[in-house]
Amino acid sequence: MGQSGYTPSRENLAARQWFQDAKFGMFIHWGVYSRLADGEWVQHSRKIPVDKYEWLATTFNPAKFNAADVVGLAKAAGMKYITVTSKHHDGFAMFDSKVSDWDVMDRTPFRRDVIRELAEECRRQGLTLFVYYSQLDWHHPDYPSQGTAGQIPGRQRPGNPSFPRYLDYMDGQLRELFSGYGPLGGVWFDGMWDLKDADWRLGQTYNLIHELQPKALIISNHHLAPIPGEDVQTFEQDLPGNNSAGFNTTTIGNLPLESSATMNGSWGFNISDTSFKSTTELIRLLVKAAGNNSNLLLNIGPMPTGEVQSEAATRLHAMGVWLQTFAPSIYGTRGGPITPRAWGVTTQRGNLVYVHVLDWNDPSLAIPTLPRRVQSARVLKTGDPVHFTETPAGVVLLLPRHGTDDADVVVELTLADGTGE
Helix, strand or coil: CCCCCCCCCHHHHHHHHHHHHHCEEEEECCCHHHHHCECCCHHHHCCCCHHHHHHHHCCCCCCCCCHHHHHHHHHHCCCCEEEEEEECCCCCECCCCCCCCCEHHHHCCCCCCHHHHHHHHHHHHCCEEEEEEECCCCCCCCCCCCCHHHHCCCCCCCCCCCHHHHHHHHHHHHHHHHHHCCCCCEEEEECHHHHCCCCCCHHHHHHHHHHHCCCCEEEEECCCCCCCCCCEEEEECCCCCCCCCCCCCCCCCCCCEEEEECCCCCCCCECCCCCCCCHHHHHHHHHHHHHCCEEEEEEECCCCCCCCCHHHHHHHHHHHHHHHHHHHHCCCCEECCCCCCCCEEEEEECCEEEEEECCCCCCEEEEECCCCCEEEEEECCCCCECCEEEECCEEEEECCCCCCCCCCEEEEEEECCCCCC
């Protein structure tokens, strides 16, 4: 299964390194489902028949959507890339598809290609655009009824369903995306888990994408160990290997890593979900992801007007302010030499190790032995020196006094250069 014999191109390997350095991205779940303000699974959860759901598109006219504002918000938050739903499980395409008329250009009064506007704006503002694409499809008549699609009333239509024919349709839309929208960062697949035993013909699909854009990264949210042809391993609502969500794999491969997360409990806009994480919680989520050698893909679910909820925008701006000071401890780093602990995590770039103290109230912190001796230690926020003592068991840091509202106390350690010092 997968793209047998896949050898990443030089451009692809460079893109993987860029991805690992980027560390922070914006996830956007947005489609006609936002009209019902009850999340992206609303068609399934409310058992809305296909013909009734199609009516939603005729009312979708997000006149206040502004790609420059959305991309600008991501940039202000310190995000380096955006992953947006080009087609979710309801099968509705947020781009001008020629292999289907179930799309934003043909079925809505809005008649604007959302993916094109975001792709062009990302290029203008220096961010990279990835497209989310659902392999699962509740709308297409050739998608099998054995999965969740079979629970959608009125989905079966005249004719003989053919899964290979559906996969041809899917590949046709992917060809449109990767040949008609300029350079993309890659694709974020979702939904393969719906038909676990099906032949998804991944080799053909992955080869198509890599041939059209060798630099593009293939990311699949299948909750499995990496499959040949994939370039990033992603974990939904979880840190790599933890499986606190209950459906992710605990296997961590050798690919770049990403953790996706919601700000509240919903991916798509849900007017009744007010359980937003605090700015401190979101900052610590980013820090923990980096300490686990992973990116954080943080979600927003725009309203049916096209605007971003104020609760999300406010938190994203605050994260951007935090990153203005603490950026060196996040961007371009890898998971540090000390595995994640109850008190926090470490990140590393070259001979600099960043100790992120997230939950520790004592004035001193003992950390395990580091690969090389410590030359100096300082508080990243202020530059003030930190007293430290090296012992056979490790290093003891005398932490600075800090306020209870500090999301993260970061101590920067400079290690010896390894030349015998």
